[in-house]
Amino acid sequence: MCGSCKCSQRNSSTISKLPSHYTLPSGDQIPSVALGVWQASKGEVGAAVKAALKSGYRHIDDAWAYHNEEEVGQAIRESAVPRDQIWITSKLWNTFHAPEDVESALDDSLTKLGTDYLDLYLIHWPIAFKKDSNNVLEESLTSDPYPTWQKLEEMVEKGKVRNIGISNFNIPRIKNLTANPLKIQPAVNQVELNFWNPQPELLKWSKENNLLLESYSPLGSNKQVGNTLSIPEVKDIACELGITAAQVIISWHVQRGTIVLPKSVTPSRVEENYHIFELPQDAFDTIERLAAAHPPKRVVNPSKSWGLNFDIFDD
Ligand SMILES: NC(=O)c1ccc[n+]([C@@H]2O[C@H](COP(=O)([O-])OP(=O)(O)OC[C@H]3O[C@@H](n4cnc5c(N)ncnc54)[C@H](OP(=O)(O)O)[C@@H]3O)[C@@H](O)[C@H]2O)c1
DSSP, X not given: OOTTOOOOOOOOOSSXXXXXXXXXXXXXXXXXXXXXXXXXXXXXXXXXXXXXXHHTOOEEEOOGGGTOHHHHHHHHHHSSSOGGGSEEEEEEOGGGOSHHHHHHHHHHHHHHHXXXXXXXXXXXXXXXXXXXXXXXBOHHHHHOOHHHHHHHHHHHHTTSBSOEEEESOOHHHHHHHHTSOOSSOOSEEEEEOBTTBOOHHHHHHHHHTTOEEEEESTTOHHHHHHHHTTXXXXXXXXXXXXXXXXXXXXXXXXXXXXXXXXXOOSHHHHHHHHOOOOOOHHHHHHHHHHHHSSOOOOSOOOTTTTTOSSOTTOO
16 A cells, blocks of 8 residues: 555644635635536436535535536535535536626526525636537637626626636636736636646746636546556655545645645545645655656647647647
């Protein structure tokens, strides 16, 4: 279990000094660890949400496109946790970027989740498709997302959403949006961050520009999680600290200053993933160095499967 580690357990920190919350520009406090529910199927996602709330999670990362908002909402309502103590994020899908479609898309998510407001609503991708189309690019709203953003601002003013943000935006796309006279700045940018795609430049730029990052696919998603948790140095750090490899990686994300969104439908893993620990600086530096030592490789990039003639993440 402990690889080459001699298990001299440093026993460093079972009490985490890592932040349990971050403060957004609105003043709202967003929990640093969320349960992600992408690829959490119907029939299993509700139990995962209930297990998460029982373990102490107060943050669920959902999206209209995950097709599980109804079961997530039902599980939240059936839990003993009051709605105002749970942070719910959902995301606007690509076919609803036209300003006239935003509110009905949001209303659909609200109805399915069984709530009258979201804590956070994100533009899921910086890519707009024509409504009811099979991934036909809407070029104007893709190159200029400001009309979509203005409608999201209106949703905040109406009280249907408390915070708004973006997802999968690279730096030029963020600058393209924020060059407009925004009434509300994006609260977060949710992007792929993991050992295989650590994006240190984006992280640095985001900190310098006060834009909080949310780490999606933090374990490398289902395709890479096995490889992530088998990295010898990660296993050794886990062994030394007496925690699991998944806890090392999830803690690393929060220690980098990001929100982390691990997904699991396995109750024991849901519980495991919630407990984060401050890593000793040398352990943190080792992971940071190793993660940056190989060419970055994304797990999630639908550019080709959507038939785009450009890469969503190219500058
Ligand atoms: N904005 C976007 O475009 C976007 C894109 C991707 C993801 N996301 C968000 O980020 C969340 C997480 O990303 P993800 O689902 O791609 O990947 P992930 O959280 O990196 O990995 C999930 C995989 O890891 C396994 N796993 C979880 N905890 C484990 C543990 N302690 N030990 C061993 N295996 C473990 C899960 O298995 P089991 O479930 O079988 O336990 C699942 O196969 C999503 O659910 C979603 O909320 C957003």
